[in-house]
Amino acid sequence: MKIIVTGGAGFIGSHLSRKLIEEKHDLLIIDSFHPYYSPERKKMQLSFVREIGSFRFAQKDLLLDEEDLQEVFHEFKGDCVVHLAAIPGVSHSLSAPHEYVDYDIKATINTLRMAGESGVSKFVFASSSSVYGNTDHKPSREEDATGSVVSPYAAAKYSAESFCKAYASIYGMELTILRFFTVYGPWGRPDMAIYSFIKKLMNGQELPIFGLENTRDYTYIDDIVDGTYKAIGSDESGTFNLGNGSPISMDRLISELKRHFPSLNLNVTDRRLGDVTSTCADFSKANEVLGYSPMVSFEEGIRRTVQWMREHEEIVL
Numbered sequence: 001m002k003i004i005v006t007g008g009a010g011f012i013g014s015h016l017s018r019k020l021i022e023e024k025h026d027l028l029i030i031d032s033f034h035p036y037y038s039p040e041r042k043k044m045q046l047s048f049v050r051e052i053g054s055f056r057f058a059q060k061d062l063l064l065d066e067e068d069l070q071e072v073f074h075e076f077k078g079d080c081v082v083h084l085a086a087i088p089g090v091s092h093s094l095s096a097p098h099e100y101v102d103y104d105i106k107a108t109i110n111t112l113r114m115a116g117e118s119g120v121s122k123f124v125f126a127s128s129s130s131v132y133g134n135t136d137h138k139p140s141r142e143e144d145a146t147g148s149v150v151s152p153y154a155a156a157k158y159s160a161e162s163f164c165k166a167y168a169s170i171y172g173m174e175l176t177i178l179r180f181f182t183v184y185g186p187w188g189r190p191d192m193a194i195y196s197f198i199k200k201l202m203n204g205q206e207l208p209i210f211g212l213e214n215t216r217d218y219t220y221i222d223d224i225v226d227g228t229y230k231a232i233g234s235d236e237s238g239t240f241n242l243g244n245g246s247p248i249s250m251d252r253l254i255s256e257l258k259r260h261f262p263s264l265n266l267n268v269t270d271r272r273l274g275d276v277t278s279t280c281a282d283f284s285k286a287n288e289v290l291g292y293s294p295m296v297s298f299e300e301g302i303r304r305t306v307q308w309m310r311e312h313e314e315i316v317l
């Protein structure tokens with residue numbers, strides 16, 4: 001299959017791209033090395049993909065380089081686009097909401113149009129558990145997202161989902177929306193809790209905890225790659241939760257980290273604005289339709305993540 005991965009130099013994109021090359025797909029990665037976090041780090045993530053095999057790469061911005069990219073899309077003639085490119089992160093979206101309109105909505109519209117115009121038949125969009133807001137019903141089922149979100153990031157993702165539906169209908173593309181639940185693992189995003197906590201612990205610093213009452217459905221990167229890969233290959237389309245289905249409290253996260261860093265210290269403050277209090281995926285639809293079944297327990301995922309970070313101090317610290 002000819003597959004375009006936008007954001008392929010990112011955390012999830014680089015892991016997914018390795019899998020696609022391993023499985024002998026013809027891959028085009030588009031990434032601008034956006035400075036949300038270090039572009040140098042993203043270049044390393046791209047080298048991590050290159051270890052597996054060759055692929056085409058366009059260093060272009062889906063928001064700003066539409067004209068050049070139209071040509072790239074037309075030349076490559078992809079069958080499927082996996083659109084991961086976005087500015088992620090709830091906290092940054094509170095201080096820079098307009099960037100999310102640009103990079104998470106407008107750039108998605110550009111990507112949808114280029115995909116449709118160049119004859120792409122399947123579009124896979126990376127959405128987020130944040131679209132569920134603070135709804136009472138947990139675990140969240142796909143139909144529980146009603147637009148009652150609590151951050152600009154979530155508002156942008158919810159809106160982008162809607163544009164995906166509009167353009168899938170306009171161009172007759174099959175559309176799959178995947179709602180990822182807090183992803184972690186090797187090469188994790190530096191702004192995310194688990195990664196930044198382990199880095200602080202490696203540096204001997206205390207952990208800043210924003211509210212002990214929060215729970216998160218942390219999902220190991222290999223499970224996200226597996227679910228996304230299954231969605232790409234499936235004849236079925238639709239909206240699917242990709243999570244682990246077992247919410248982890250802050251207490252549990254801390255005790256898991258204590259196994260590896262026994263003398264850790266905490267600095268507990270209030271919950272941050274925009275953060276949902278808890279997330280938990282009902283992934284039964286993804287299980288029934290795609291055959292998705294997360295395999296990596298939280299204990300094992302943390303063990304692998306800590307091990308990778310300790311073995312890659314030169315990248316992490």
Ligand SMILES: NC(=O)c1ccc[n+]([C@@H]2O[C@H](COP(=O)([O-])OP(=O)(O)OC[C@H]3O[C@@H](n4cnc5c(N)ncnc54)[C@H](O)[C@@H]3O)[C@@H](O)[C@H]2O)c1
Binds near residue numbers: 012
């Ligand atoms: N990591 C998570 O826990 C999580 C959870 C839910 C949803 N998601 C979504 O999954 C996707 C991937 O997330 P990630 O954690 O790998 O983030 P990431 O920041 O590591 O990857 C995103 C990549 O997109 C690129 N990019 C951004 N805007 C671009 C543009 N206009 N043109 C070209 N490239 C651009 C960036 O340079 C980056 O390499 C995002 O859409 C994110 O919102 C992630």
